[in-house]
Amino acid sequence: MFGFDQEQHLIRKALNGSASAWRSIVQRHERRVYNLAYRLTGNRQDAMDLMQEAFLAVFRNLPNFRFEGSFEGWIIRIVSHRGVDFLRRRRSNPLHQADDADELLAGDSSAGEAAEQWQLHRQLRETMQKLSADQRIVIELKFFQQMTFDEIATHLNVSENTAKARLYTALTKMRGAEELQHAL
């Protein structure tokens, strides 16, 4: 298991120009970042693009990391901001299409598990597509990153009440969409 000291050592090596140290840092955090990006954007291609943008931002800002607090938390903060920007850019491009990912997931899982995951991904994508970028990131940080509202507020540079209000607005939108669906 990676210790804090080992991570500090890698960060310092990366700051001195070591590409292998940087690669180790990325490998350690990419799974979490990629899946966050995938849940935010709803498709794998956008998730890759966002992940690469985010790690580029992390790399450029690495000299600003003060070794206070969790490095992973610092990365997630950068990814959150990049994610919101990314979604806003995508939304303003009318030619951008949402996903492609109506494919069963390959891997070690059984066909049943793969089908369940596919269903879960589809439901989450449908839920997130109703929401603005600010609302999506609150949903992601609250439920999938298991953060408290205090942590969410710190990550997004907003107040705790704003974070709670955004979640409530998201819930209202989801409720409205469900009622409309039932009415139809």
Place this chain on the structure above:
Amino acid sequence: MRCEECGPLLADFVDHNIDPTKAEAIEQHIEQCAACQKDIKQIQRLNDMAMQWRDETVPHWSRADFAIQARSGMHWMNWLSLATSLCAVLLVVFKMDIHHDTQGTHIQFGQPANSVTETASTLMDRTELDARLDQFAHMQQIKLENRLDEFELNREEHDRKLLTAALTYSRSQHREDMSQFANYWESARLQDRTENHKAIRRLYSSQQSELQTLKTNLLHHHSEAL
């Protein structure tokens, strides 16, 4: 409590992370509010989704490309540092002596310092020289590591392409073999079926003729009995 007050607190309420007085007020409100009940169900649904989520594997990508490119932008400074350090080494090792007098600038090697001329080595502070040599060694080590990483990355990419090509070829060969086997099996099956039909027809014919013979004998026997 109204929905606008209750709504933002629902997530904390579901997590049992709320003041007991507020929790009681929320409970009383949601007993009569269908909208807030739906919001609570939605929160629970999102919690369930999060628990059931299984992380996807990250697709293959080049993790350190921009890191190597960004650092190689320092090239000209590395060379400058290298040149400065080499000059310092030459000055010390060959005890180079540079002095200027009325007859011009003179460079001498191996001359000991004297009270009149200043050698170049005394101009350089020893500790500063050691520090620069250490820095040079460190930079060289990093450059070497980066070069090795680049080589390793290129080799990995090459191996991956080779493996993909081999797998594609193997799959196409396998597909061809399966197709040939299927054709062979089909033709063998048809042949067996034809043989079976012939055998059944022969059996049927022989049984028909036996029955006919038996019938003829019975009739003959019956007419004789009469």
